[in-house]
Amino acid sequence: MKEAFHFLSDHHVLSLAVCSDGQPHCCSLMYSHMGFTIFWVSDPAARHSQAIDAAASVRVSATVAPDYGDFRQIRGLQISGTASRVTELADSLRALALLGRRYSFLAGLADRPTELASALARAKVYRLVPDTLTLIDNTRAFADKTTYHAAQLAAFVA
Numbered sequence: 001m002k003e004a005f006h007f008l009s010d011h012h013v014l015s016l017a018v019c020s021d022g023q024p025h026c027c028s029l030m031y032s033h034m035g036f037t038i039f040w041v042s043d044p045a046a047r048h049s050q051a052i053d054a055a056a057s058v059r060v061s062a063t064v065a066p067d068y069g070d071f072r073q074i075r076g077l078q079i080s081g082t083a084s085r086v087t088e089l090a091d092s093l094r095a096l097a098l099l100g101r102r103y104s105f106l107a108g109l110a111d112r113p114t115e116l117a118s119a120l121a122r123a124k125v126y127r128l129v130p131d132t133l134t135l136i137d138n139t140r141a142f143a144d145k146t147t148y149h150a151a152q153l154a155a156f157v158a
Helices: 002-010 047-053 089-102 114-122 150-155
Strands: 013-020 023-030 032-034 037-042 058-064 075-085 124-137 145-149
Touching: 002 075, 002 124, 002 145, 013 047, 013 075, 023 037, 023 047, 032 089, 037 089, 047 058, 047 075, 047 124, 089 124, 124 150, 145 150
Parallel strands: none
Antiparallel strands: 013 023, 013 058, 032 037, 037 124, 058 075, 075 124, 124 145
16 A cells, blocks of 8 residues: 555646536646545636535546556556545645645745736635545556555555
């Protein structure tokens, strides 16, 4: 499980898949995480945010995988779980602090271009709590998979 955690820590972009009005939608998001719970900020007017905001929690899938030119080098995470907007102030502040430590451009917004500061002011914090996470590692063997489930993910301590 530590290998999956380090993979999540070592990468910065996830592809999030949601269903909105019966139509599939996918987007790329910069993220941070606490354990295996993943956080990001997004404009609530974005299609993926609207799909998540439509219910208390929404089933989603995500992947974290760099681009490879050789199938034997493919490594990545396949994640499924529930996504929701973070509404508790303390949780939002904690998630924003995690994101700020990971992405320096979030620090010192007063010195940033007005459009970036304005976009971030509109943004809300979202989270993905995985119930299944699969580490794919073709460097071991073709389609080598290790799957972890909710109880294992929740009990993990970094």
